[in-house]
Amino acid sequence: MQTILIILSQAGVLAPLAVGVALVYRLSKVINFAAGTMSVFLGYCAASFDNSVPGVIITLLLGCLVGVVGYLTSVLPAQYMKVPPVGIALATLGFALALQAAGEMIFGGSAEAANAWVEGAVQFAGVNLAYQRLIAIGIGIGITVLVVIVFDRTMIGRTMEACAGDENLAQLYGIRPRGFHLLAWGVAGACCAVTGILQVGLASISGPLSMQLLNLAIIGAVLGGIGGLAASSLGVLAVATVTAVCQQYVNSNFVLTPILILLLLGLLVRPQGIFQSKLTADRT
Amino acid sequence: MPALFARVTKSPGLVHLAIPVVLVLLVLTASNNDYWIFLLTSAAVAYVLTASFNIVFGYAGLFSMASIAFYGIGAYASVYAELHWGWSFWLATPFGVLVAAAIGAIVIMPVSHLRDIFLAIATLAFAVAVSEIIAQWTSVTGGTGGIYAITPPSSGELTFVGGSVSFLWLCVAIVWAVVELTWRISRSAYGRKLVTLRETPNALAGSGIDAGKLRISVFALSSGLAGLAGSMYAHFQLTISPEAFSFDRLIQLLLATVLGGAGTFLGPILGVIALVAMAEIGVHLGRAENLVYGLAVVVLMSVGRQGIVGMVKSLVSARRRTPGPRSDQPAAAPPEPIPVDEQPQASLEIRDVSVQFGGVRAVHGVSLRVDPGRVVGLVGPNGAGKTSLFNAVTGEVASTSGEVLLSGETLDRHRPDAVRRAGIARTFQLPTLVPHLTLLENVMVGGEIRSKAGLARQMVYGGATRRDDADHRAEALHLLNELGIGHRADGRAAEQPYGVQRLAEIARNLMLRPSVLLLDEPGAGLTTEEREELRAVLKRLRERGLATLLIDHNIAFVAQASDHLAVMAQGELIVEGEPADVLAHNRVIEAYLGSAGGARV
Structure with a gap:
């Protein structure tokens, strides 16, 4: 039960981040290497408000703003200059560096944590379940499902898919692709904020965590199938499961090595993603 | 200044020759200043590491984020061999x-089959896992504390202690070797x-x-060079720990x-x-150092992939405004033609081939069947197969059934x-030329199939490779x-008109010295004059004894250029024979225009 709880809480924290990465990739074929740093920056922001409700709202709005700024500074000019996606991904890495430096200047470099929203715990099947952890799991899963529904099941998602497929054609039908890019990056920024808020409420947040969050989220998204939002979030669940099981039963010191093995196996056996249809994959 | 850059970028050979001189002058100038010695040694290590990444990412386009891991692996492996097996630096490195x-x-x-960004993620995962293993494998790596008191390299009485002039000379010699290797790669068939x-x-x-x-070879080469940089670093600092191979180093x-x-x-x-230079400025910026780094990356990636070199080249070409290689004026007289007397002769026989997609x-x-010295035209409406x-x-x-025979022998068509x-x-249907290479270089790629030298050579x-190159060039x-x-020949492929690109692609295929040539819509998008030139080319191919199978939608063009005509419709071969007879055949008219009965309805 304890292991399941750890898996769910880790997946709950990472799933919004992975969905944000997948959303940006789906529209612009760019991997946002700044996602981990954005989460940490926004986590610091939430911590500075001690995770209060107004602070959370401000952090979410700031997340949208950071996402939009990331797009306008590191993606839009490069797209205009017809830089290939790999180059744009490098530009997002530059944005991550700049944001990390800004974070250190504003918030300092030490680890930060915030008070729990609800204190206390409940006993279930002999295990102590903290209310904060249960809330974090619920919020993480809820937000992820909401984003998946909005961008997979509604007209917004279908229009975004049209932009992803052929921007010129989409424009002929009266769609404004740039607006959808801004929307995707704004939502991705908010998703990073959710991850930062949940992380700072459950444990603590610090600069080096950004790389770990980024790795776990991207590997999860690629493993699941980065072309799909639901597939990406399920990939993160797989990563959280392998990490927790290995830490619990194999060696607690190795977090990332089992994931590398899982990723290589996934790429060998099912390169389009474990949870992704072969027909919609485009990675080889 | 731009004029100087123009000379440098136009004749990198000058830079190549000047580099050892500059390196020696730099060491001689810095030899009395400990800080400059330290700075130059750091730069030497950084150059070898950067050159390793430039080969795999810059030249080959493989976005590997594992270079930093190989940097660490090279460092730890060489130090381990020294400490545990007693090897000297000269063997351990x-x-x-x-x-x-x-x-x-x-x-x-x-x-290796993954597309750029996915390859980056897979290699990033590898790099992170390696850093975790280095941190946890205490018995080999010393764990997070690392390894101290590494023995400096020595030769006879001379010891190359990290931070001394002697060690700087050693690093400079390695840098020169790496510069030479990079220079040779950039000029060689391997580079192309x-x-x-x-x-x-x-x-x-x-091109066969x-x-x-090729991917495996370039990845191994790059990893080896990163390992060399790692060993240099370990013997420079005389201590190593996982922090030296961290994400920050990757960013740099x-x-x-x-x-x-x-x-x-x-x-x-x-x-x-x-x-x-930025690191020196960063010393004065304190925490803002990463901010400057990050903004520099954003700006430079927005400008393009060729960084300072690309910007200078753009400036220079904007200033020069001389007519480029698009000029239609013939260049200097070409060398004596080389007789292509080794044209292999073979017949192609396609036997009962079927292809099914779901x-x-x-x-x-x-x-x-296509025989040597014959041009067989293949026509049919869109979607005919x-x-x-x-x-x-x-x-x-992959075909579902049937076989393809070349001079009576079944062909293995797996690759x-x-x-x-x-x-x-x-x-x-669309020319597949390399836009960044000249037409001549594009055609030379086709000659690689006959290169006597392997990838390593x-x-x-070396000499044999240069002779190969000279033959291919001619x-x-x-x-x-x-x-x-x-x-x-010396114009970049991307700058050439469509018709020229078409012909250059045919030339590259002829460099393979094939016995059979399949041309898929070579006349598409060509002007009437260009199509006439193409017809003359086809005539010459026939004279060379090549078996040619030609697809095109311009029926008149195919009929004139072919000795034999075949028509496909809905995946089947419906008629074949003399062009004039085939075109008058009812089934062909029906395939293109529909049946008379159908038209009435």
């Missing part, structure tokens, strides 16, 4: 290089293949080159490559100089590059002249 190269080759194998892999990977298989083998590596200009000979040199039957039981038949013959798609080597060349660009120029585009 090559060992570190080999271990890094071998692991690099193994790592790339399962993921890497650029092809980066820009038009499909053209590799089309095994792209997988990416930044130096991008700053200087990925995929250029001068890029890593300029990138490292810029990085050292429930769609693209080709159904097609049989066709003509290109699918080509793809099945050349191994681009397109193997089909090319067997003697069947083909063009595609091509990398060092033959490629001859072919371009034969096709009437020799005066454009």
